[in-house]
Amino acid sequence: MAHVADTVENAIATPDKEQPYGALGLKPDEYAKIREILGRRPTSGELAMYSVMWSEHCSYKSSKIYLRQFGKKVSPKMKEHLMVGMGENAGVVDIGEGWAVTFKVESHNHPSYIEPFQGAATGVGGIVRDIISMGARPVAVMDQLRFGAVENPDTARVVHGVVGGISFYGNCLGLPNIGGETYFDAVYQGNPLVNALAVGVLRHEDLHLANASGVGNKVVLFGARTGGDGIGGASILASDSFDKTGPTKRPAVQVGDPFAEKVLIECCLELYKNELVEGIQDLGAAGISCATSELASNGDGGMFVELDNVLLRDPTLTAEEILMSESQERMMAVVKPEKLDAFMAVVNKWDVETSVLGEVTDTGRLVIHHGGEEIVNVDPRTVAIDGPVYERPVAYPSWIDELNTKTAAVLPRATDGAGLKEQFLELVASPNLADKSLITDQYDYYVMGNTALAFPDDAGMIRVDEESGLGFSIATDANGRYCQLDPYEGARLALAEAFRNVAVSGATPMAVTDCLNFGSPEDPEVMWQFSRAVEGLADACLEMEIPVTGGNVSFYNQTGSNAIHPTPVVGVLGVIDDVARRIPSAWQDEGQHIYLLGVTREELDGSAWANTIHQHLGGRPPQVDLGREMELASLLRGASLESLLGSAHDLSDGGLAQALAESVVRFGVGARVWLDDIIDRDGVDATNALFSESTGRVIVSVPREDDVKFQGLCDARKYPVLRIGVTTGVGSDATLEVQGQFTVSVTEIRERSAATLPKYFG
């Protein structure tokens, strides 16, 4: 398009010029507000900046009033290890010995539906840059994936692209992918969720923040050149629902280059080591608009930028496009003038293209020139921080009471051992419980040599200090089915499960990140779900005294009037003083005693059993007692300190049955288990003993010589415990025997579990 820059002067002279704010995703009242802030109409460049920065994706305008709870519901203990909390690129947690860990999960849902490979790949790239910008070296990634029904042909397209994109980008970067989740449900058809989590490690003194301070300091853009990628990705794509006819907003995707990102990581780490940057920010959604306005807002308040200095891949880009481009692998730094030569020496060494765009000022204005004319002159806080805040209408869903009455308790159950066996195998082979190695085998998970645990363990674990063995463990969880039944309880359940998964690895849970995936905020019933989920998570975090350090909200995961199940992905980070003390997730030796910790209730509502056997969703999600979860975690930690456990495995989807299946399949060591004691003590039937999803439960295996000590530990802490079995033979004739019910060979369980994904995606 032929283009004449719209200057501030021109904007003053032509107040009545029609502006395409609607096409940029702004509402009429938002446009009016911009005019009011500026006291004139915005220039086209300013309009571009406001439109991307005031988008739902960047401004959190619908979620802000709820997210404030995470800042308010905190206790002194929650702040104890928190070095950086919400609001920065990623939270930072002190893990001791002078080390800190930074981690965050973010969504890349919409681009990953339109262009699964590049969408998922750039999702990994984006979250990794958030970690770099905190001053940390990225050490691991994880992905939380939700796809449509396995049998729908479009699901295969998305699965192949997404998994290929994640493995391509992560493997090229040389980062281990240590865990995550993959679920299939028709509610995600057309709205797959691709959440990416990254973790980085730093020494306390290496912490960097995104602010532009020090008048006269230089503003430097470095990394890839700016091109026409993903223009409007944040404002148009991630902030609106797909319409029923399918994706039409095609150009708003980006293409990533992991090799450029790898160089950028090393380059940034060398810049930090030589203390050459004052502030740093990665360029993600909203590109230069976001980086300049956020850096300026968080610093001395002013910045001058010469847009002509941006190195372009495509010289025909207009000023507005340069401001909005979401080209990948770019960073913006604030550098003292006297350090600029040293800065340039480092970037030149790494062959990273760099240009000085301007400098920090104390004018309180973000001023951008292009072609010698002033095209932007705004208060950066009005762009980055004081965006619109909406209190969207909230409505109690008309359908939820009826859904809550449809309990799974009335569904027909197996009447004998043969029936239970059939259901057991059906669950093992169901897409959500089946072996995921078709996906996870495409990822590197031992690269860098510090991976202590990875899939299919309950949590991923990385060694941080090679001398002391200090490490961290991470697990993520979100059960959309529970959240559909009750978003408040669902969010608490997600935290409880992620917390438990970290605890069973032997680590102590320390901090939380979340990625809240919901439908359209313009739907009052979705907004109710969101408000309840946030409240549930904030309350639960306060109760467990574990802080939310950062995260992301993804709205508009909806096609027409069909929203996804509320899916608040919760990631919990834990610390372990020596990864050698980690607890494996499955038994490896025969003759160990198997114990079930916790109580089993009649809780089949929302379960994998109800879903797989009866295609049923209704009733109330399982009860969760967070105090009990904390006692359980503390018990596991005590047992791990004394090395009493051969293994520990969390009970969640699929209940005891699935935990047993995973435990025997992992190392091929069979087990003989009896349900009678569970049935007698807890007053449940065999179906519930096997398939109930009651919380606060873990199975552990204990070597005989530690049996007395372990029982003593449980008695002292008054945690309910039952001996339910013993590990048996190893080898091709290994079996899982559920006494009085059925016996099934470990080989058959493995084969059934491993056959499902290849059948659809092989």
Add this chain to the structure above:
Amino acid sequence: MPTIVVEVMPKAELLDPAGKAVAGALARLGHTSFTNVRIGKRFELTVEGPVTDATLAQAQTIAEEILSNQVIEDVTAVFEAK
């Protein structure tokens, strides 16, 4: 045998990492007169019988729906090889 050629290029506005790598390599090898490289794909479809407008149209459809990813690539040419 008659052949139809289909050429597919990455969309002009999107990054082409492979092309960028080659451009960098050319510069390092001293070939400084080239400022940019973009790498696309060429398909050769062998046709049963003569190439007609119908087969060309069919090739165009295949090119757009199967041989290229329209989100990030453009079909730049479909023609009969001489």
